Amino acid sequence: MLSIKNIHANVEGKEILKGINLEIKPGEVHAIMGPNGSGKSTLASVLAGREEYEVTEGEVLFSGKDLLELSIEDRAREGLFLAFQYPVEIPGVSTTNFIKAAVNEKRKYQGLEPLDAVSFLKMMKEKMAMVEIGQSLLSRSINEGFSGGEKKRNEIFQMAMLEPKLAILDETDSGLDIDALRIVANGINKLRTPDRSILLITHYQRLLDYIQPDYVHVLYKGRIVKSGTKELALELEEKGYDFITESIDQSANV
Amino acid sequence: MTNVNYFKDQFSALQTSDPNELLTGIRKENFDTFSRSGLPTLRQEEWKYTNISSLFDKDYEFAADQEISPYLLSSLEEIRINGHQNANELVFLNGRYSPSLSAVRSPESQLVVLPLEEAIDSKYKALVAMHLGQSSSYIKDGIHALNTSFIHGGLFLYIPKGQQLLHPVYIYHLSDAGQQHTLSQPRSLIYVEAQAKFQLAETYKTLGTCESFTNEVMEIVVEADAFVEYYKIQNDGPNAHQTNTTHIRQMEKSHVHTVVLSLNGGMVRNNLNLVMDARGNETHLYGLSLLRGKTHVDNHTMIDNKMPDCYSNQLYKSVADDASTSIFSGRIIVQPDAQKTNAYQSSKNILLSEQASINAKPQLEIFADDVKCSHGCTVGQLDEEALYYLRARGIPKEKAEVLLLHAFAADIVDQIKLEPLQKYTEKLIYEHLTVS
Ligand SMILES: Nc1ncnc2c1ncn2[C@@H]1O[C@H](COP(=O)(O)OP(=O)(O)OP(=O)(O)O)[C@@H](O)[C@H]1O
Numbered sequence: 220m221l222s223i224k225n226i227h228a229n230v231e232g233k234e235i236l237k238g239i240n241l242e243i244k245p246g247e248v249h250a251i252m253g254p255n256g257s258g259k260s261t262l263a264s265v266l267a268g269r270e271e272y273e274v275t276e277g278e279v280l281f282s283g284k285d286l287l288e289l290s291i292e293d294r295a296r297e298g299l300f301l302a303f304q305y306p307v308e309i310p311g312v313s314t315t316n317f318i319k320a321a322v323n324e325k326r327k328y329q330g331l332e333p334l335d336a337v338s339f340l341k342m343m344k345e346k347m348a349m350v351e352i353g354q355s356l357l358s359r360s361i362n363e364g365f366s367g368g369e370k371k372r373n374e375i376f377q378m379a380m381l382e383p384k385l386a387i388l389d390e391t392d393s394g395l396d397i398d399a400l401r402i403v404a405n406g407i408n409k410l411r412t413p414d415r416s417i418l419l420i421t422h423y424q425r426l427l428d429y430i431q432p433d434y435v436h437v438l439y440k441g442r443i444v445k446s447g448t449k450e451l452a453l454e455l456e457e458k459g460y461d462f463i464t465e466s467i468d469q470s471a472n473v
Numbered sequence: 474m475t476n477v478n479y480f481k482d483q484f485s486a487l488q489t490s491d492p493n494e495l496l497t498g499i500r501k502e503n504f505d506t507f508s509r510s511g512l513p514t515l516r517q518e519e520w521k522y523t524n525i526s527s528l529f530d531k532d533y534e535f536a537a538d539q540e541i542s543p544y545l546l547s548s549l550e551e552i553r554i555n556g557h558q559n560a561n562e563l564v565f566l567n568g569r570y571s572p573s574l575s576a577v578r579s580p581e582s583q584l585v586v587l588p589l590e591e592a593i594d595s596k597y598k599a600l601v602a603m604h605l606g607q608s609s610s611y612i613k614d615g616i617h618a619l620n621t622s623f624i625h626g627g628l629f630l631y632i633p634k635g636q637q638l639l640h641p642v643y644i645y646h647l648s649d650a651g652q653q654h655t656l657s658q659p660r661s662l663i664y665v666e667a668q669a670k671f672q673l674a675e676t677y678k679t680l681g682t683c684e685s686f687t688n689e690v691m692e693i694v695v696e697a698d699a700f701v702e703y704y705k706i707q708n709d710g711p712n713a714h715q716t717n718t719t720h721i722r723q724m725e726k727s728h729v730h731t732v733v734l735s736l737n738g739g740m741v742r743n744n745l746n747l748v749m750d751a752r753g754n755e756t757h758l759y760g761l762s763l764l765r766g767k768t769h770v771d772n773h774t775m776i777d778n779k780m781p782d783c784y785s786n787q788l789y790k791s792v793a794d795d796a797s798t799s800i801f802s803g804r805i806i807v808q809p810d811a812q813k814t815n816a817y818q819s820s821k822n823i824l825l826s827e828q829a830s831i832n833a834k835p836q837l838e839i840f841a842d843d844v845k846c847s848h849g850c851t852v853g854q855l856d857e858e859a860l861y862y863l864r865a866r867g868i869p870k871e872k873a874e875v876l877l878l879h880a881f882a883a884d885i886v887d888q889i890k891l892e893p894l895q896k897y898t899e900k901l902i903y904e905h906l907t908v909s
């Protein structure tokens with residue numbers, strides 16, 4: 220599904236990613252954890268194609284295609300989805316119209332006819348129920364005046380509508396209250412299929428109680444410094460990052 | 474400008490053929506002004522960015538009276554604002570009001586529509602004499618004087634006291650530049666009596682491929698407690714140039730709401746003057762220019778607060794793409810007597826191309842102390858974060874840009890309170906943005 224090989228990336232001339240390797244197979248759920256500023260969102264942005272990030276080395280294959288050669292929109296239409304850590308507010312653009320445009324652009328890319336109004340509405344209803352989001356939010360401008368939790372829920376709703384092959388969820392759990400976390404996590408679980416892969420970026424074990432990952436990776440200073448199974452997350456929760464990062468910083472100083 | 478002699482001859486001919494006493498006097502005074510000052514040049518502060526005298530390297534002429542042809546009627550059909558069966562539709566052909574092309578659908582008890590010359594011969598004579606030409610004391614330049622020098626075939630509208638005119642007035646300006654470079658000079662005077670409510674929209678169309686220059690003056694008097702909505706839609710060809718002045722005088726506790734929408738066109742200058750001649754008025758001015766190609770749109774607003782307790786709010790937005798030019802100059806005067814004036818002004822602009830240019834200039838002249846005034850101006854690009862977000866959902870860059878431009882325009886379009894007109898402009902904007 221996704222194969223990241225030795226990715227180095229700069230932003231404003233500063234190297235943030237320093238050789239990332241990661242393989243995600245269809246249906247797998249991977250979690251990436253790591254201290255603030257370690258490069259988790261940068262990795263997500265590089266995969267989504269954000270233009271400020273310059274990839275200086277390495278390659279990424281997505282379903283066999285050279286991902287880095289594709290435009291932002293083509294990556295999305297190939298089935299890559301990024302749920303943003305900080306979803307932007309876009310006053311004046313209605314959420315529903317925007318989602319309809321996005322769904323139909325993807326269909327067009329796949330050579331399908333646009334959805335008619337009735338089918339679109341039916342799909343909306345179904346997915347709204349799945350992530351428990353109300354009509355009133357969707358008739359407003361994109362994220363405008365949404366609470367932090369509403370913004371995150373809207374991201375997962377869009378994921379449900381766009382049915383991606385690979386979803387990257389950047390701290391979708393942060394800012395959610397306990398009930399919202401459960402609802403969002405349940406939504407994500409309902410979206411798990413044998414061929415849809417998920418990359419979860421999170422700071423908290425709590426999300427991983429709901430969404431059990433197949434693998435857990437620790438990103439530190441632009442590198443994946445440890446990988447393991449879901450037990451690694453429990454260990455991190457208990458001990459913090461020090462037990463990993465200390466030995467790395469020491470060996471760097473030698 | 475080259476054809477001074479042409480205007481001299483035309484002026485003498487008009488004074489002879491239409492020797493109306495009131496009009497000949499006003500014309501004479503203004504033709505003297507025109508002869509003295511000529512057309513505005515870039516050296517004049519108010520015309521710094523808009524070189525209309527450069528247009529007059531071509532010889533513009535007034536069009537002769539024309540038969541109503543199927544061609545004219547079908548062109549008229551193209552700019553008709555549909556969706557309001559009982560709208561009053563008034564037509565100016567080559568700058569002269571054409572009763573035969575027009576359809577007045579409201580009863581005379583609600584709306585009086587007269588050719589200006591007839592109004593002068595009627596019981597409205599005193600009103601016309603008092604208000605016609607008031608704008609000349611605010612705008613003293615040659616192009617405004619040129620319109621006033623040739624007042625002929627004008628329009629007079631009167632909305633009687635307390636009439637809540639249910640059906641709007643639409644004014645369509647047709648200019649035929651099929652055979653020659655055509656100068657059209659529409660002139661109108663509108664008197665809205667106390668407590669009346671009136672909605673007006675104007676739009677323009679040039680026929681043919683020669684150059685057309687519309688030089689329009691409209692004066693509106695809004696009596697106490699009256700309410701006026703005024704809309705101007707400019708979406709004409711690149712050969713269609715225009716200078717117009719809308720001069721509005723507000724009496725006590727009246728309310729004025731205007732929206733000027735500019736899409737396609739050549740060189741366009743819009744003067745919008747508001748004179749607060751009594752206390753307690755409320756005024757909202759909105760503008761939206763979505764420009765590309767070489768279109769040049771210069772919006773000048775002026776609010777003269779002469780009396781206390783007036784509130785005004787202005788929001789002008791523009792987007793300039795290709796080699797287009799957008800100008801906003803907003804002048805607010807607060808006279809010594811105009812205490813408790815609240816005057817706000819904001820101009821928001823998006824520059825989409827390196828060849829395009831945007832100029833925005835507030836001018837506050839405040840001579841009273843107890844006032845609240847503010848102005849703000851921004852020039853930026855489309856929001857990169859928002860573009861990225863939309864593209865990350867699979868929406869191609871060009872479409873994402875169009876979505877954001879629509880969003881930028883939306884709060885001005887919302888200010889068009891006349892529903893069929895709002896639909897009409899939404900469609901125009903949609904077509905305008907998707908063509909590119
Ligand atoms: N556009 C940018 N300009 C400058 N520096 C940037 C930019 N984007 C990221 N960085 C820097 O890159 C580093 C990694 O940032 P990133 O957002 O990827 O961290 P993160 O692991 O997601 O952190 P968090 O857990 O706080 O979300 C940080 O030092 C950050 O300041």
Ligand SMILES: [Mg+2]
Binds near residue numbers: 259260304389390
């Ligand atoms: Mg982050």
